[in-house]
Structure formats: structure tokens, C-alpha cells
Amino acid sequence: MSTTALGPALAKKRVLICVGSGGVGKTTVAATLALRAAVDGRSSLVCTIDPAKRLANSLGLSALGNAETRVPASALEPLGVTARASLHAMMLDMKQTWDDLITRVAPPEQREKILANRFYQSLSTALAGSQEYIAMEKVWELRRKGQYELVVLDTPPTAHALDFLDAPNRVLDFLDNEAAKWLLAPALKAGKLGLSLFNRSGYVLRALSKFTGTEMLQELSSFMLSLSGMNEGFRERARGVRALLEDATTGFVLVTSPHSERMDEAIHFNTLLKQHRMEVVALVVNRVHPMPTEAMWQAASTLTPTRRAKVEETLRELQVLAEQDRRGIAQLQAACPGIPLIQVPRFGLDVHDITSLWQTGRFLLGDDAF
Amino acid sequence: MAGLLDKRLWIVSGKGGVGKSTVSAALALRSARAGRRTLVCEVNTQERVSRFLGHPAAGPEVTLLEENLWAVDVRPQEAMREYGLMVLRFETLYKTVFENRLVRYFLRFVPSLQELVLLGKIMYHLQEKLPDGRPRFDTLVLDAPATGHAISFLSVPQVLVQTVPPGPMSREAQKMRDLLVNPSVTAAVLVALPEEMPVNEAIELHAALTDKVNIRTHAAVLNQSITERFTEADLEALADQPDLYAVARAHHDREALTVLAGTKLERNLHVPVFNVPRLLLPTFGREAIEQVMGHLEALVMGER
Numbered sequence: 001m002s003t004t005a006l007g008p009a010l011a012k013k014r015v016l017i018c019v020g021s022g023g024v025g026k027t028t029v030a031a032t033l034a035l036r037a038a039v040d041g042r043s044s045l046v047c048t049i050d051p052a053k054r055l056a057n058s059l060g061l062s063a064l065g066n067a068e069t070r071v072p073a074s075a076l077e078p079l080g081v082t083a084r085a086s087l088h089a090m091m092l093d094m095k096q097t098w099d100d101l102i103t104r105v106a107p108p109e110q111r112e113k114i115l116a117n118r119f120y121q122s123l124s125t126a127l128a129g130s131q132e133y134i135a136m137e138k139v140w141e142l143r144r145k146g147q148y149e150l151v152v153l154d155t156p157p158t159a160h161a162l163d164f165l166d167a168p169n170r171v172l173d174f175l176d177n178e179a180a181k182w183l184l185a186p187a188l189k190a191g192k193l194g195l196s197l198f199n200r201s202g203y204v205l206r207a208l209s210k211f212t213g214t215e216m217l218q219e220l221s222s223f224m225l226s227l228s229g230m231n232e233g234f235r236e237r238a239r240g241v242r243a244l245l246e247d248a249t250t251g252f253v254l255v256t257s258p259h260s261e262r263m264d265e266a267i268h269f270n271t272l273l274k275q276h277r278m279e280v281v282a283l284v285v286n287r288v289h290p291m292p293t294e295a296m297w298q299a300a301s302t303l304t305p306t307r308r309a310k311v312e313e314t315l316r317e318l319q320v321l322a323e324q325d326r327r328g329i330a331q332l333q334a335a336c337p338g339i340p341l342i343q344v345p346r347f348g349l350d351v352h353d354i355t356s357l358w359q360t361g362r363f364l365l366g367d368d369a370f
Numbered sequence: 371m372a373g374l375l376d377k378r379l380w381i382v383s384g385k386g387g388v389g390k391s392t393v394s395a396a397l398a399l400r401s402a403r404a405g406r407r408t409l410v411c412e413v414n415t416q417e418r419v420s421r422f423l424g425h426p427a428a429g430p431e432v433t434l435l436e437e438n439l440w441a442v443d444v445r446p447q448e449a450m451r452e453y454g455l456m457v458l459r460f461e462t463l464y465k466t467v468f469e470n471r472l473v474r475y476f477l478r479f480v481p482s483l484q485e486l487v488l489l490g491k492i493m494y495h496l497q498e499k500l501p502d503g504r505p506r507f508d509t510l511v512l513d514a515p516a517t518g519h520a521i522s523f524l525s526v527p528q529v530l531v532q533t534v535p536p537g538p539m540s541r542e543a544q545k546m547r548d549l550l551v552n553p554s555v556t557a558a559v560l561v562a563l564p565e566e567m568p569v570n571e572a573i574e575l576h577a578a579l580t581d582k583v584n585i586r587t588h589a590a591v592l593n594q595s596i597t598e599r600f601t602e603a604d605l606e607a608l609a610d611q612p613d614l615y616a617v618a619r620a621h622h623d624r625e626a627l628t629v630l631a632g633t634k635l636e637r638n639l640h641v642p643v644f645n646v647p648r649l650l651l652p653t654f655g656r657e658a659i660e661q662v663m664g665h666l667e668a669l670v671m672g673e674r
Binding site: 021022052054214259262265293295296299304307314318320321323324352 | 385386387388391416418516518537539566567568570599600604607608611613614617618621650651652654
């Protein structure tokens with residue numbers, strides 16, 4: 001029986017989104033949550049982004065490209081548990097997902113033209129938030145199909161939390177042809193850039209073209225035109241994605257490590273999520289150093305001198321690290337009042353096999369605690 | 371090996387969370403101590419380098435932190451403005467055009483324009499001159515974004531040169547590319563931790579920088595290294611004390627990972643690897659940076 005906030009979340013939510021900075025173990029937490037949900041009887045899918053090879057292997061994932069793969073029962077054998085529902089995993093291929101989306105919403109005659117356009121390449125790969133957007137778009141798609149009771153999303157390492165939350169708006173902005181039409185109207189009418197100084201947009205355009213070169217503007221205008229036919233389809237989906245983020249059955253799991261820099265980012269993320277009225281289910285502090293126990297010091301004092309010195313030095317180091325973590329976590333909790341905070345200890349080695357996932361899960365769900 | 375001091379632009383990158391800002395701060399401090407006028411650039415982040423060194427955040431203006439050391443946080447809006455003024459020459463014209471909401475929308479989607487102006491500002495500082503003709507800065511340390519972002523960020527000039535029709539953007543891009551690919555000007559320092567993913571990312575980053583962007587990797591830094599302590603005999607002797615065994619085992623495993631990571635980096639990058647041990651200080655600040663700097667002495671000054 002779980003004692004942490006993640007228990008009810010795993011039982012009730014339809015979508016869980018793991019967010020946080022790079023290098024804090026988001027993928028591991030996401031995979032663990034899906035595993036636990038499946039074992040407890042809800043069919044689950046974990047959608048990973050660039051997982052460690054060994055983690056992918058331990059989930060039976062070998063190919064990228066958005067294939068939803070069922071994790072075989074044999075993969076769970078080392079745990080001595082059987083899942084009461086199916087567990088699936090996939091690796092998200094961003095570019096492929098964008099191309100699929102275009103294929104779905106573009107008129108057939110425009111498809112190739114769009115896929116080959118430089119501005120499309122920029123939208124699908126370089127636009128801040130585009131990766132985040134497409135990851136959520138994928139989840140929305142999966143959620144609409146309703147094949148899984150729970151979808152857990154791992155997210156790209158975000159440079160800025162805002163990129164993530166703003167992503168649907170940015171994509172909508174991009175499609176907001178009002179701006180383009182206003183700017184490009186003269187060009188569209190004349191088939192070239194209007195250069196009349198008496199017309200406001202012409203004047204602005206001329207200054208702009210100094211900046212980007214005229215051909216760039218013309219290419220952009222033709223791209224905007226080719227998109228205009230698919231606006232509504234896009235818009236509807238972007239609205240769907242935004243609604244999904246705010247839905248009561250969607251929850252965010254904020255993952256951080258106990259480094260002050262990472263925690264500052266987590267605090268910032270939490271503030272933004274609150275502003276966007278999105279629910280943070282739990283704050284997971286990963287890789288926390290446990291404090292060496294009195295019994296360990298006691299046992300160390302019985303060792304031979306050289307060995308004792310080595311062990312005691314190691315315990316002293318662990319003590320410093322545990323102190324640092326403890327102070328940081330206290331500050332974190334103070335900065336995020338009311339958000340359940342769950343600590344996962346630092347395990348011996350990289351956490352990339354199913355056994356370590358299970359171990360992580362025991363802490364996430366409160367079966368084990370510090 | 372030759373030291374980094376022979377180069378003028380030092381690019382520090384690696385996976386998120388490996389300590390890029392720590393290494394950038396240490397390298398910049400050492401360069402300043404060597405009497406070089408040094409500017410450390412962060413790109414649109416919650417600034418760290420200045421704070422690590424015990425100074426208030428610099429913000430978007432080039433700010434003197436201490437003797438020979440300046441910092442700046444390069445942000446899109448300010449960089450765009452500076453670039454815009456350079457192109458348009460008139461403040462009022464800039465205001466009319468760029469403070470227009472629709473134009474702002476529009477510019478956000480011009481491919482790579484944001485990266486171009488960010489990188490453009492950095493390259494501008496690299497070429498700035500004092501009234502007497504000497505460079506304003508001898509050394510520029512770029513605390514670059516993490517792997518994927520770094521590759522797309524640094525590829526921008528190359529991509530633009532190949533795709534953009536001739537014009538102001540492509541001319542700027544050409545100039546930047548020439549500086550980036552010049553091995554006597556630019557050197558990359560790749561940071562990793564002794565763990566699987568950070569090491570793999572450093573290797574991927576090296577391949578991309580070499581093949582796609584043509585930037586030379588100068589060295590790797592293996593941060594948070596664990597030095598050898600426990601022998602196999604120690605572990606055997608602790609076998610009947612499960613708690614202590616676990617402590618010693620974990621340490622021993624990390625020692626092994628450190629060795630493995632160092633070897634793997636050397637084999638794949640063909641450059642020297644500098645180990646920076648894990649620091650155990652109550653707070654992470656100036657003292658930590660000074661310690662890291664000590665371990666990077668030969669990287670900056672060269673082997674003597």
C-alpha cells in the first residue's frame with residue numbers, strides 16, 4: 001500500500017509528465033512509474049526520450065521511431081513479480097512525429113512542399129519549445145486513442161521551463177497568419193515585396209529585408225501561404241494539447257537532484273506550473289546521499305588501522321554530502337510549500353536495469369523510506 | 371601539449387548537469403590570473419559563473435567582475451537589438467520596426483535568427499578592439515548550451531552559409547564560421563562525469579563538432595572523478611559487515627567507472643583527459659572554483 005502522493009496518482013491519473021533539468025534521472029523515474037502502474041493493474045505506456053542504452057534494453061526497446069513495444073513478461077522475471085496489466089514502452093523520435101503530424105493535417109498536394117521547406121525544418125527542430133510541443137502532441141494522440149490507462153511522458157532536457165509550458169502557444173503563434181498576412185500582404189499582392197514608403201507595412205518590410213535579405217521574406221511568405229490551408233487542423237490539436245495539460249487527470253512529476261543549481265530550476269518550474277494552473281503531483285529528489293548511521297561508525301572502529309582509516313574517510317565524505325543534500329532539500333521544501341516531496345537515495349551504480357527501477361519504485365511509492 | 375592560452379575562444383560543452391559552468395568559471399579565472407583580459411559568456415541562462423565566483427550576476431551588459439575578468443549573459447532580446455542597430459543604424463527606425471508586436475512574432479520564426487544574433491554578439495566581442503588596436507579581450511570563454519543545443523547553436527553559421535541567399539545574414543554567418551573553424555582561434559573543452567550517459571554524450575558531441583561544425587576538441591574534463599581507495603582485499607575483508615561493504619563497494623565501483631570513463635574518452639576523442647576530483651565542501655562557491663582551477667592548471671598553461 002503506497003504511502004506517498006504517487007500512489008493515488010498512479011491509480012487515478014491518465015497522464016503523468018515528468019519534468020526537470022537534464023541529468024537528474026527523469027527517464028528512470030518515468031519508466032519506474034509506468035512499471036509500477038502496470039504491476040498494480042493499469043495498462044501503461046512510458047514514452048521515453050533518448051534513454052540510456054541499457055535502460056532501453058532492459059525494457060526490450062531496440063528501435064527508435066515511435067514504435068510502441070510491449071515489455072515482455074520475461075523482462076520482469078528478475079523482480080519475482082508479474083504485472084497485472086500490460087506495460088509498453090516507446091522511444092520518441094521527434095522529427096518523425098512532426099512529419100507524421102504534417103502528413104496528417106496537410107492537404108496531399110502541399111505535403112511534400114512543406115516537408116522540404118526550410119522554415120518547416122526550423123519549426124520542427126529549432127523553434128524553442130517545438131520538441132516539447134511535439135512530445136505533448138504525441139501524448140495527446142495516445143490519450144485520444146485511449147489504448148492505455150496511463151501514459152507516462154519523459155520530456156526533453158529543457159533549457160527553459162517556459163519553453164515547455166509555452167510550447168502550445170508558440171506553435172499557435174507560428175500559425176497565426178494574421179501577423180504574416182499583415183506583413184506580407186503587399187508582397188503577396190504584387191508577387192514581390194512592396195516598397196512603397198507611404199504604406200506602413202512596406203516601410204517595416206524594407207527595414208526587415210535589410211536584416212534578413214528579401215529572398216528570405218519571400219520564402220517565408222510562400223511557406224505561410226502553404227500552411228494557411230491546414231491552420232484549423234493544427235489549431236484544434238494545439239488547443240487539445242493545451243487542454244490536456246490543464247486536465248484534472250493530468251499530473252506533473254517534478255524531478256530534481258539535490259544540487260542547488262538543479263533545485264533552483266525545480267523551484268522555478270514549480271512556480272511556472274502553478275501559474276499555468278497545472279497540477280504538480282510530487283517533487284522527486286533523486287540520488288540523495290543517505291546519512292551514515294551510528295552503527296556504521298561503530299563497525300568501522302573495529303577494523304584494522306589502514307582499513308579503518310579508509311572506511312572512516314569514506315563515511316566522513318558521505319556525511320558531508322548527506323548534510324549538503326539535507327540542507328538543500330529543506331530549502332526546496334520551504335520554497336515549494338504544500339507539494340509532497342519524495343526522496344530517492346543514490347544507489348550504488350547507474351540505475352539502468354529493471355531491478356534498479358523496481359528499487360527506485362519502492363522509494364517513490366513509500367514502501368521504503370530513508 | 372599546448373595550453374588553451376594559445377587560443378582565443380574556448381567553448382565548454384557536455385551533457386546537462388556535468389558541471390559546464392563550474393569548468394567555465396575555473397578556466398576563465400585562470401586565464402584572468404595569467405594576465406589575459408578574459409570575458410566569460412553565458413547564453414540566456416540563469417547566470418551561474420558570476421555567482422560561483424562570489425559576484426552578483428552580470429546581466430546582459432559586459433560587466434567587470436575582478437581584475438582582467440568580465441562576464442556577460444547573452445540574451446536574445448538585447449542581442450537582437452544590438453544587431454538590429456548595427457544593421458539599421460538608427461534607434462528610431464529600430465524602435466518602429468522591432469518594437470512592433472507582429473514583427474517580433476515574425477522574427478522568432480526566421481530560421482536560426484535567434485542563434486545567429488546570440489552567436490553574433492559573442493563573435494563581436496571576440497573581434498572588438500581597444501583604441502590602441504589591441505583586442506578588447508584576449509580570451510573568450512563560452513559556457514555553451516548542452517550537447518544537442520550546442521551542436522545546433524554552433525552549426526548555425528555553417529547552415530546559413532549553405533542555405534541563405536546572399537545578403538546581410540549570410541555575410542555575417544560567413545565571418546563567424548571562419549573564426550569558429552580556425553583551430554588557432556577556437557578550441558572546445560568537453561566535460562563529462564564518470565557515468566555512462568555523460569561519457570557517451572561527450573563522444574557524440576565530439577563527433578558532431580568534428581564532422582558537422584569543424585571545431586577542434588582540445589581536451590576533455592572528467593568532473594567529479596573518484597580516486598582509488600579500496601582494494602579487492604579490502605572488500606573481501608568487509609564482506610561480513612553488509613553496511614560497510616556496501617559503502618566500500620559503491621566507492622570502489624565509482625573508482626572503476628572513473629578509470630573506465632577516462633579510457634573511453636581518451637580512445638574516442640584522442641585528446642588529453644583532465645580529472646577533477648569530486649569536491650567535498652559545505653557550500654559550492656569561490657573556494658570550489660579555485661580548487662577546480664588547480665586541477666586544470668596544465669590544461670590552461672600547457673605541459674611544461
